[in-house]
Every structure is written in C-alpha cells, then in structure tokens.
C-alpha cells in the first residue's frame with residue numbers, strides 16, 4: 160500500500176511517523192511545500208547568547224487525552240530528558256495578567272482568588288458561578304452559539320468581556336463574539352443544555368456517572384503523564400525550543416526505509432478516480448497514491464479538490480484563518496517589573512497588540528529580558544493594512560512594551576515574523592461544517608483522511624491526536 164501525506168507541519172510529520180510504526184511495509188510519501196519541516200513550529204536559536212525566539216507555539220499542556228497522547232509520543236521518540244516543565248507553583252503558571260484601562264490586572268489562579276474582588280471585575284468571580292447555578296437556560300435548545308454569548312449569558316458580561324475574550328485572543332487570536340462555544344467549552348455547553356445550568360450539570364453528572372476519567376476506558380495514562388500529574392506540571396516546552404519535536408520526528412523518518420520525505424514539494428491538485436488510486440500533482444508531476452492523508456490547512460486543500468469536488472471545496476474554504484505578527488525582543492538586562500507568563504489585552508481595549516509573553520520569566524533567564532509580542536489576528540487588517548512592513552510592526556511592539564511594561568530601551572536583538580493565515584477560526588457552526596465535510600468524503604468513498612489544525616482543535620496536542628486518529632482509522636491497530 161502507498162500513502163501520501165500532504166504537509167510537513169507537526170501533524171503531517173506525526174501522521175507519517177504513526178504510519179511508519181503501525182505498518183512498516185506501507186510506503187509513505189510526505190510532501191511539504193516549503194523548504195523546512197515543522198510548519199508553524201519554528202525556533203530561532205541564538206547559540207552565542209544562549210536564548211531562543213519562538214515564532215509560533217512555545218508550550219504544550221500536559222492535560223487530558225490529547226495531552227497524554229503527546230507525552231506518549233515524546234516517550235516513543237525518547238525525548239523525556241528534553242522536557243522542560245513549568246510546574247503549578249512556578250510564577251509563570253500562577254501569574255497571568257490582562258491589561259485593562261491602562262492597568263495590569265492579575266487573573267485569579269486559585270479558589271482564594273475567586274472569592275475576592277479582583278480588578279477589573281467588580282464582583283468576586285464566584286458570583287458568576289452563583290448566577291449560573293440559579294439562572295435559567297434559554298427556552299430554545301441551541302445547537303451552537305458564540306463563546307461570548309454563552310459565557311455572558313451564564314456567568315455575566317464582565318467574565319465574557321475580560322476573561323473569555325482575552326483567552327480567545329491567547330488561543331486563536333480571534334473574536335469571542337464569533338468563535339463557537341464548542342471550541343473550548345463543548346462539555347460545559349452540553350451540560351447547560353441538558354441540565355439548565357453548567358454548575359448543576361457538573362454536580363449532577365458527577366453524582367450520576369462519576370468522574371470523566373473513569374468513564375473513558377481508552378484513557379491509559381502513560382508514565383510521563385503520571386509524572387506530570389505528580390509533579391504538577393502546568394505546561395511544558397522542550398530544550399532547544401518546541402522545534403526539537405518536529406526536528407526529532409524528521410530525523411526518525413529519514414532513518415525509516417518506508418518513508419520518503421520531500422521538501423519544496425507543492426501539491427497543486429488531487430484527482431480521485433472511482434476504484435482507482437488518487438492522483439496527486441506535485442510540482443507538475445503526477446504521483447499515484449492508494450490513500451491521501453491531508454494535514455494541510457483546509458483552505459489549501461479546498462483549492463486542490465475544487466475541479467472535481469466543488470461542494471467539498473466550498474465547505475473547506477469556509478474555515479477561515481487569520482494572520483498574526485510575532486515580534487521577539489531581546490534585552491541584555493533584566494528589565495521586567497512583573498513576573499508571570501505574560502499578559503493578554505482584551506479586544507475592548509482597542510489596542511494594536513493581542514498580548515505579550517514574558518519568555519525570560521517562563522524559562523528562568525534571570526539576567527536578561529526576552530519578550531514576545533503578538534499582534535493582529537482577527538483585527539490584523541484594521542491595524543496594519545494588507546501588507547505591513549517589519550519596521551512598522553517592530554515600532555508598534557516597542558511602543559506598547561513602553562506603555563504597558565515601562566521598558567523604553569532599545570532591544571539589542573529582535574525578530575519580526577508575519578504569519579499569514581496561521582490560525583483557523585472555529586466560528587459558530589464549525590463543528591457541523593466539519594461533520595458535513597467528513598460525511599461528504601465518506602459518502603463519496605474518497606481515499607482521503609483529514610488531520611491538522613483546521614478541524615478538531617488548534618493546539619499542538621489536538622493536531623498530533625488528529626494525526627494518530629487518522630492513521631488508526633485507516634489501519635486499525
């Protein structure tokens with residue numbers, strides 16, 4: 160059997176890796192359009208000065224089924240010794256801030272914090288829980304709604320405006336008023352729809368069914384997951400930056416005889432023939448494959464199938480992405496007055512940045528300051544037009560670092576990356592759309608599987624799990 164994997168980001172690489180271990184006789188061809196593997200995972204290492212700049216993701220959450228799966232992959236790749244955890248008592252796990260009305264406000268991180276008034280909130284957060292517990296659900300049963308509408312309805316407007324809107328900026332650089340509640344709170348939404356309140360739902364569900372974990376027999380915590388639980392890891396990265404993960408996968412795949420890795424290989428078209436192999440056009444040459452696993456952003460895949468499957472193509476095209484500018488700054492001195500993971504700016508503040516990450520604080524660099532400023536997302540064009548230059552973005556970053564963190568010095572090194580269409584927006588109706596896409600593929604018996612950030616979650620954990628599930632469905636273990 161020969162399988163083509165399209166895309167060499169983390170999900171494409173993991174799909175090829177799982178294929179290579181599930182059935183060694185399967186010939187796997189992976190095609191990546193750019194000149195490097197890793198996709199949005201990209202680390203710039205400054206060996207001389209001993210620091211790194213991350214252009215994309217920097218941390219992974221060691222939680223749940225998907226978190227367990229990534230830790231299992233890390234074990235398979237023998238990368239346990241490279242894991243760099245941030246534990247729950249680390250200042251970067253406890254201190255997460257939002258910037259509201261020209262002030263930095265610490266978000267509550269424990270029960271005690273939820274019991275007192277924390278600016279910018281006018282009431283303690285537990286008021287939100289009371290509102291939900293005694294509140295009634297909307298009379299009409301909803302299929303979906305925005306995460307802003309849901310949290311504002313259940314927990315109050317302040318929670319939606321400050322906590323949830325910022326969180327959505329820090330996960331998909333999007334507008335909480337457009338993003339589906341199912342993106343982050345599918346479970347809570349379903350509990351509310353079933354029991355009339357989130358809290359009542361959690362309590363009743365627990366009394367009736369026990370904890371979530373015991374309900375899922377497929378959840379087998381790996382030794383590294385247990386270690387993460389015992390040591391209370393909040394998040395983790397890898398030594399050498401997150402790019403260590405795709406790099407090690409690339410090395411493993413290069414050693415495998417059944418896998419062929421191809422860079423600078425842009426797929427332009429896929430043609431499916433009834434009962435026959437798929438024809439995949441790469442750099443003008445047609446290659447045959449019995450099955451295609453696409454890890455491409457859906458908008459890219461949509462172009463490849465448009466000539467033959469316009470309905471599928473239109474659905475894929477509707478999953479839009481936004482652009483993010485990432486500006487890394489390095490200073491040779493410790494200039495931070497605040498300790499923590501960083502800060503997020505709620506959209507209602509109407510500032511040109513989405514947030515700042517305090518990398519030097521997260522990763523224990525005491526004698527220097529490394530910051531990452533992220534801008535744009537849903538509001539990219541509003542602030543920067545269609546084609547901003549790097550200097551314009553650098554200036555915006557430095558101005559806001561001055562205003563918010565009172566750092567007015569010039570950095571001794573910086574990097575600006577403009578990430579075009581880098582993060583999909585799971586707007587209201589996304590989950591139904593993905594169901595329709597999968598049904599179309601099944602009904603038309605297309606030898607095509609989907610994985611990657613466009614469908615079932617945008618985090619590194621989610622896309623790695625999506626690759627595993629795509630492979631397991633194709634080759635049951």
Ligand SMILES: Cc1cc2nc3c(=O)[nH]c(=O)nc-3n(C[C@H](O)[C@H](O)[C@H](O)COP(=O)(O)OP(=O)(O)OC[C@H]3O[C@@H](n4cnc5c(N)ncnc54)[C@H](O)[C@@H]3O)c2cc1C
Pocket residue numbers: 165166167168169170171190191192193196197198199200214215216217218219220424425426427454455456459483485578581582610611612613617618619620622
């Ligand atoms: C700024 C930013 C910060 C983030 N922070 C975090 C974080 O802290 N934690 C976390 O868990 N997640 C984070 N994420 C999300 C995470 O990085 C991504 O969702 C994940 O890397 C996506 O991986 P992927 O393989 O699905 O897609 P991609 O990385 O997009 O890979 C797809 C690959 O396909 C290639 N390709 C495209 N078209 C073609 C074609 N026609 N032919 C061949 N190849 C093609 C592309 O070049 C690319 O290499 C962040 C994302 C961004 C943008």
Ligand SMILES: C=CC1=C(C)c2cc3[nH]c(cc4nc(cc5[nH]c(cc1n2)c(C)c5CCC(=O)O)C(CCC(=O)O)=C4C)c(C)c3C=C
Pocket residue numbers: 218219220255328329330331332393394483500501502503513514515516533534536582617618619620
């Ligand atoms: C504090 C500042 C943060 C900024 C600015 C930020 C920007 C940003 N993040 C993403 C995408 C993801 N981030 C994820 C996790 C994550 N992000 C932050 C903070 C900032 N992000 C934290 C503290 C965390 C850890 C989350 C936790 O619960 O502990 C993830 C993964 C989410 C998951 O489900 O695991 C993604 C995806 C983008 C696109 C972005 C750009 C503005």
